[in-house]
Amino acid sequence: QQQVKQSPQSLIVQKGGISIINCAYENTAFDYFPWYQQFPGKGPALLIAIRPDVSEKKEGRFTISFNKSAKQFSLHIMDSQPGDSATYFCAAGHYGGSQGNLIFGKGTKLSVKP
Amino acid sequence: NAGVMQNPRHLVRRRGQEARLRCSPMKGHSHVYWYRQLPEEGLKFMVYLQKENIIDESGMPKERFSAEFPKEGPSILRIQQVVRGDSAAYFCASSPQSTNTEAFFGQGTRLTVV
Numbered sequence: 001q002q003q004v005k006q007s008p009q010s011l012i013v014q015k016g017g018i019s020i021i022n023c024a025y026e027n028t029a030f031d032y033f034p035w036y037q038q039f040p041g042k043g044p045a046l047l048i049a050i051r052p053d054v055s056e057k058k059e060g061r062f063t064i065s066f067n068k069s070a071k072q073f074s075l076h077i078m079d080s081q082p083g084d085s086a087t088y089f090c091a092a093g094h095y096g097g098s099q100g101n102l103i104f105g106k107g108t109k110l111s112v113k114p
Numbered sequence: 115n116a117g118v119m120q121n122p123r124h125l126v127r128r129r130g131q132e133a134r135l136r137c138s139p140m141k142g143h144s145h146v147y148w149y150r151q152l153p154e155e156g157l158k159f160m161v162y163l164q165k166e167n168i169i170d171e172s173g174m175p176k177e178r179f180s181a182e183f184p185k186e187g188p189s190i191l192r193i194q195q196v197v198r199g200d201s202a203a204y205f206c207a208s209s210p211q212s213t214n215t216e217a218f219f220g221q222g223t224r225l226t227v228v
Contacts (some may be wrong), residue, residue: 009154012211032214043118043205043219044157089156099207099217100170104156 001028004092006105013112019077020094021108022108026071030093033073038087047088048075051095080112087092117138118189118208118220126226127196135191135223137219140206147217148181151203163189169212196227 005024012061013019025033036047050064050073057064062074077084087109093102119138127133139146144165149157162170163183174181178196183189193200203224209217 004156006156012196034214040155041209041221043120046217046220049215093214096213096215098162098170098212099145100159100173101208102159102163102214104152104158107155 002103004030004041004090004103004105005110008091008108009106010109011111013080013110015082015112015114016050016082017112019080019110019112020108021088021090022072022074023092023105024070024072025092025103026066027092027103030092030094032093032097032102033064033066034091035062035075036089036091036104036112038089040086044089077110080110081110082114085110086114118143118206118218120204120206120220120223122223123221124224124226126228128207129197130195133193133196133200133225135193135204135206135225136188137191137206137208138188138219139206139219141209143149143210143218145209145212145217146183147207147209148191149190149205149207151205151222153202157205160191164212191226196225198227201225201227 036044037047038044054055061078066073091102134170148160161181178194201216203222205222207217
């Protein structure tokens, strides 16, 4: 009950297109779902996060969609840009809980072609 | 306000040697988390420390690995008698409180065991 499954493993999108990354979790008690962005040679950085009380959260070109019944959430990057090329990790855990208790997906390597 | 500082950025050790990885948290942060990232894998939690205390070491291998966060100075992750399987990127994150919504990651130390 502690896995977070992320897909696809890699993704190539043309500039201006929509990038979609999906994650599925198992533990129904989880109530915090962050996404992290990691550029090569850098540490992960919190990008956007959602809680189950809303089905969608948007920040600029980044949107999280959340489906509680399906235990799935996804990251959509609108108008994808070459600068968005990075590895994206989803995670799941308890809101306000220990950072150490977040369960991370294996990551999606996104390449945006000019 | 400098971010989370990790050093060295790259570390090469021969099998059997010791590796010492350092993490200086952000100013005002007293909570430190260590993670290991293997190629094509997500972040795996190792240990959570506060000043002078280990709070959660559930992700630490039972042997050869240890961590400390002294009253003064950086947090240290120590790997004794390194083996090839220890080759990975090691990240630390810090937060002002024990919460997963305010943690910031360092740039990581890439350990290569030859």
